[in-house]
Amino acid sequence: DTGVSQDPRHKITKRGQNVTFRCDPISEHNRLYWYRQTLGQGPEFLTYFQNEAQLEKSRLLSDRFSAERPKGSFSTLEIQRTEQGDSAMYLCASSGTPISYEQYFGPGTRLTVT
Amino acid sequence: SQQGEEDPQALSIQEGENATMNCSYKTSINNLQWYRQNSGRGLVHLILIRSNEREKHSGRLRVTLDTSKKSSSLLITASRAADTASYFCATDDPSNTGKLIFGQGTTLQVKP
Numbered sequence: 286d287t288g289v290s291q292d293p294r295h296k297i298t299k300r301g302q303n304v305t306f307r308c309d310p311i312s313e314h315n316r317l318y319w320y321r322q323t324l325g326q327g328p329e330f331l332t333y334f335q336n337e338a339q340l341e342k343s344r345l346l347s348d349r350f351s352a353e354r355p356k357g358s359f360s361t362l363e364i365q366r367t368e369q370g371d372s373a374m375y376l377c378a379s380s381g382t383p384i385s386y387e388q389y390f391g392p393g394t395r396l397t398v399t
Numbered sequence: 400s401q402q403g404e405e406d407p408q409a410l411s412i413q414e415g416e417n418a419t420m421n422c423s424y425k426t427s428i429n430n431l432q433w434y435r436q437n438s439g440r441g442l443v444h445l446i447l448i449r450s451n452e453r454e455k456h457s458g459r460l461r462v463t464l465d466t467s468k469k470s471s472s473l474l475i476t477a478s479r480a481a482d483t484a485s486y487f488c489a490t491d492d493p494s495n496t497g498k499l500i501f502g503q504g505t506t507l508q509v510k511p
Contacts, residue, residue: 327489380497
């Protein structure tokens, strides 16, 4: 068990560019969550998967955001046509079954849009 | 949207002192959790308290829950410089998706 990993750790991009982040959850965990955290705030829920099914998306997830979890393993979060307001820390977390409320977080991807 | 508020927003104490952080929430819950976040890092789970529990201990941590007041507190006893971090309370979503709703956090600084 190597924990939840995220890649990249940091991403600097110009406004209008597309970016993609990857999350590798703990292997036996079937639930995977994405959160966004801005400076001085707590994380805010974006979306979650149970196995490969995306079961809920927050209103924060505009049409420019898309997330996938093919085969129920790793997940990707893509942001198209980035805006400066997308600058934030993007956190991934996983949890196991039966429902385990405790979530294991990755180190996060820090996105800076210039 | 944030679940509620944490109080205080920032706390500075000397090593060896106790630190108390409070959290309020808005909706009914199944459980409440506390997480720690070191600067620029991911969150680490500290402790979970269920809605039918009133108090829970884990090492130097003591958590209380008052569901009638929709509030919780985290007490760190005999603080250490390594406890310097941000602390967040999180409640589960009533729809049982497992997603967490976080407070805004308390930033704790423990001076050696």
